Amino acid sequence: MASKQKTAYVCNECGADFSKWQGQCSECGSWNSVVEMKLGPTPKGGARNGQFSGYAGSVGSKVQTLAEISLEDLPRLTTGTGEFDRVLGGGLVPGSVVLIGGHPGAGKSTVLLQTLCKLAERMSCLYVTGEESLQQVAMRANRLGLPTDKLQMLSETSVEHIGQAAEQLQPKVMVVDSVQVVHLSDIQSAPGSVSQVREAAAYLTRFAKQTGTVVILVGHVTKDGSLAGPKVLEHMIDCSILLEGSHDSRFRTLRGNKNRFGAVNELGVFAMTEKGLKEVSNPSAIFLQRGDEVASGSVVMVMWEGTRPLLVEIQALVDDSHLGNPRRVAVGLDQNRLSMLLAVLHRHGGVLVGDQDVFVNVVGGVRVAETSADLALVLAIVSSFRDRPLAHDLMVFGEIGLSGEIRPVPSGQERLREAAKHGFKRAIVPIGNAPKSMDGIEIVAVKRLSEALAAIE
Numbered sequence: 001m002a003s004k005q006k007t008a009y010v011c012n013e014c015g016a017d018f019s020k021w022q023g024q025c026s027e028c029g030s031w032n033s034v035v036e037m038k039l040g041p042t043p044k045g046g047a048r049n050g051q052f053s054g055y056a057g058s059v060g061s062k063v064q065t066l067a068e069i070s071l072e073d074l075p076r077l078t079t080g081t082g083e084f085d086r087v088l089g090g091g092l093v094p095g096s097v098v099l100i101g102g103h104p105g106a107g108k109s110t111v112l113l114q115t116l117c118k119l120a121e122r123m124s125c126l127y128v129t130g131e132e133s134l135q136q137v138a139m140r141a142n143r144l145g146l147p148t149d150k151l152q153m154l155s156e157t158s159v160e161h162i163g164q165a166a167e168q169l170q171p172k173v174m175v176v177d178s179v180q181v182v183h184l185s186d187i188q189s190a191p192g193s194v195s196q197v198r199e200a201a202a203y204l205t206r207f208a209k210q211t212g213t214v215v216i217l218v219g220h221v222t223k224d225g226s227l228a229g230p231k232v233l234e235h236m237i238d239c240s241i242l243l244e245g246s247h248d249s250r251f252r253t254l255r256g257n258k259n260r261f262g263a264v265n266e267l268g269v270f271a272m273t274e275k276g277l278k279e280v281s282n283p284s285a286i287f288l289q290r291g292d293e294v295a296s297g298s299v300v301m302v303m304w305e306g307t308r309p310l311l312v313e314i315q316a317l318v319d320d321s322h323l324g325n326p327r328r329v330a331v332g333l334d335q336n337r338l339s340m341l342l343a344v345l346h347r348h349g350g351v352l353v354g355d356q357d358v359f360v361n362v363v364g365g366v367r368v369a370e371t372s373a374d375l376a377l378v379l380a381i382v383s384s385f386r387d388r389p390l391a392h393d394l395m396v397f398g399e400i401g402l403s404g405e406i407r408p409v410p411s412g413q414e415r416l417r418e419a420a421k422h423g424f425k426r427a428i429v430p431i432g433n434a435p436k437s438m439d440g441i442e443i444v445a446v447k448r449l450s451e452a453l454a455a456i457e
Helices: 082-088 108-119 134-143 159-169 194-211 232-236 283-287 335-349 371-386 412-421 449-455
Strands: 006-011 034-039 097-102 125-129 152-155 173-177 214-219 239-244 251-259 267-273 276-279 298-305 308-320 328-331 356-362 394-396 426-430 442-446
Touching: 006 194, 082 239, 082 251, 082 267, 082 276, 097 108, 097 194, 097 232, 108 125, 108 134, 108 173, 108 214, 108 276, 125 134, 125 159, 134 152, 152 159, 159 194, 194 214, 194 232, 267 283, 283 308, 298 371, 298 412, 308 371, 308 412, 328 335, 335 356, 335 371, 335 449, 356 371, 371 394, 371 426, 371 449, 412 426, 442 449
Parallel strands: 097 214, 097 239, 125 152, 125 173, 173 214, 298 394, 328 356, 394 426, 426 442
Antiparallel strands: 006 034, 239 251, 251 267, 267 276, 298 308, 308 356
């Protein structure tokens, strides 16, 4: 006797489940977003048709203690690109699921096509495209001059068919471009909806864990730059990376937002060329392309990205405001933190810019999220306000507290070594980060904001 088909009602906006249909979602408040979803009958054993039932190491086969589990590291699969491997934590881990997102035209498909063409020379790889035809992908590969004789291609949007093809080919690495266009036949909603993205990602994640295949998913982003789809999508995958870069810049940054097998917030830098994305081994040299004469309002600081220091230039422009409410514009920095630092500068530094427009920018399109940029930002603002250029070989970093104290930041010694390696002769740093001695660079240790302002007089 056929089993009764179950029905669920899912909100396309937030993914909430309900036992019956309703006009408004009680979770997110959106109207007419609850749709009916048919759930197919589950056969005995819990495995659906074509769902990799032959895997010997299925969950629940044996219960072990922590002491009995082998601690041998899984062999990582190197991609052949050092910057990509850095963001991944050393390479691709077998059985892991990687989600890569980015704005349209950022280069997601390009970097993955380059990577798989290289990997296909050493192992079996499958590239599944749902947004482009096979001819379009082949034209791009030929334009980039990539080896095309080993990579296996598939144009498909049905997740069940993708799983069946992958089960037959047994690839080591599989790319699905993109998770927003694939669909499951059991779900009635359109591809790209919350329920489709969630279930398709869950299906592919189970496939990766049960077969040891590396699955790389391409994801779309929303207007604010965050990954589209339900938040549970980022919880299911093992590694989430974002390819960032504006259309008017030839540089792209690959940033890790989540990584179960490596450092978080790792940064890889690429340059977009006619032959695709090329890795940049020394990003600091690119972001420090300054002229011989440095104008006022410019200073260099050392930010810490993942496992390495990175030198960037911070610029500030302070000008008389013709508006009743002066403007505060921050590009690459936190605007709320800028307002806080301006108040600290007035209270503990004696510099009033309340009637001035303040514009700050991080050169090169890099975004600085850490507090080590506080001191450099304040000194750049003072330099522009007084129209006094800072020394060309000066480097600054440090966090500023609300009481005007200069707090130490992590990895201070490594930041100073990176600055000395690039030829900087003087550094203003928190007293907690000051080394006893360091060859090639003069250390100015400061305890309060007033001391830092006196050091640039």
